[in-house]
């Protein structure tokens with residue numbers, strides 16, 4: 001499979017997203033329950049709602065697309081545009097909602113998932129949390145992050161109907177689709193007084209729900225993704241369509257202008273719960289698929305019944321190859337989980353080299369911030385650890401999921417180390433890594449060296465999103481072990497880590513052979529590298 005500029009394939013991107021969706025307490029954490037706020041005070045003080053911020057971020061990123069020119073769309077250019085007037089949204093902490101959104105994603109960042117894919121995934125996670133009945137929005141992987149800001153052009157509430165229609169048309173959306181997009185987006189969240197005092201504050205509905213927040217909600221159910229805003233608008237009940245309909249400041253009545261631009265035909269057609277949900281899943285998917293020309297998106301990601309959460313090869317001190325990891329299943333797609341998971345190791349001809357059985361399954365805790373988060377039902381994980389015979393090229397789990405295994409060349413985590421200097425303030429400084437890797441001696445040459453690649457989330461100017469940096473280093477021969485030659489090399493992090501706790505990976509290459517990437521982070525218990533104070537001694 002083709003690799004992107006970060007050295008990542010589409011399959012790796014899909015699997016990384018599936019792994020997050022099937023790990024309760026990760027990407028669902030900041031938006032569960034739907035009224036949760038990750039970064040500041042509770043909703044009843046601040047009126048900040050992370051799920052609403054994540055959904056709004058999709059709009060502000062994609063809408064400046066120019067589909068005819070093939071530019072813009074969902075590309076994380078929004079990360080460079082947080083200070084613009086048209087992206088106004090100040091949180092309780094005084095930050096831009098865009099920066100808080102991206103820093104939230106950075107908690108889970110790794111080279112496999114671009115910030116633009118996180119923005120798309122954030123919408124899926126928000127819908128999972130705000131409407132438990134929602135099937136996942138059609139979510140593809142593969143968006144490429146912009147390296148700078150895009151053009152201006154996010155419609156503001158004071159803009160004319162024509163200018164809003166023009167912006168949507170440029171992004172490939174008809175008038176009807178614009179109405180649908182606005183109605184779907186404004187099902188959750190609010191308009192905040194801190195951002196729009198000319199809207200919130202001159203209206204009798206101010207602070208109706210929840211009281212005292214300085215936030216005026218779009219409908220009576222701001223924590224539920226549903227058709228209430230449309231219904232209340234059409235019937236003149238409850239919030240009557242929310243502040244962008246009811247504000248006495250006529251210029252700012254953008255939802256009213258948009259909804260009635262076709263005599264309410266479009267909103268009427270989406271007033272039932274089912275038609276609202278179906279319409280919104282279609283229109284959200286269209287927003288997510290609006291990407292710069294030439295971007296290859298994957299098939300829709302819906303976590304497969306069985307996947308691995310993590311796998312890696314290793315070499316015992318006596319030179320025996322070991323393969324271990326974690327398997328995961330979800331009850332929604334796979335039904336009741338068996339006590340253990342079964343799998344076979346296959347050779348390149350498809351014959352079985354060895355059969356195996358995992359440890360007993362462990363039901364994952366789906367209690368996230370005090371509520372049960374089970375968009376994929378119960379999740380069960382199984383660990384496994386095997387010695388594997390020569391010639392194995394893949395593992396097939398539960399006759400359902402296959403993963404490649406490259407025994408020719410691999411990083412040896414149990415013989416690799418991290419030196420993490422500590423800053424005077426006690427925080428971790430820039431770390432160095434001693435990497436050992438194994439290459440089948442039969443494939444090696446007398447002068448062979450390996451090229452290692454270290455994948456690192458660097459800071460970039462003007463955006464809090466990480467810029468993935470690839471640092472290469474050379475590994476030279478150290479010794480032989482069993483049928484393998486061990487190579488050794490050292491790499492130092494190229495600089496300061498982007499905000500958040502993103503994960504690093506390392507892989508090695510010999511001519512056209514490339515190993516799998518292995519997690520090598522200094523601050524995660526999931527890392528397999530040992531700690532070492534003096535790398536010359538490890």
Ligand code: HEM
Nearest residue numbers: 052055056059155156157181182185189190191192195254
């Ligand atoms: C002409 C188009 C649109 C205009 C003028 C508009 C305007 C606004 C305004 C003024 C706010 C209040 C922001 C704040 O005070 O924090 C807002 C919030 C919001 N908008 Fe829109 N919007 C438009 C389209 C959309 C679309 C297409 C979506 C769909 C993704 C969307 C999703 C949201 C969400 C979820 C919020 C709530 C944010 C929060 O509670 O923090 N909007 N919008």
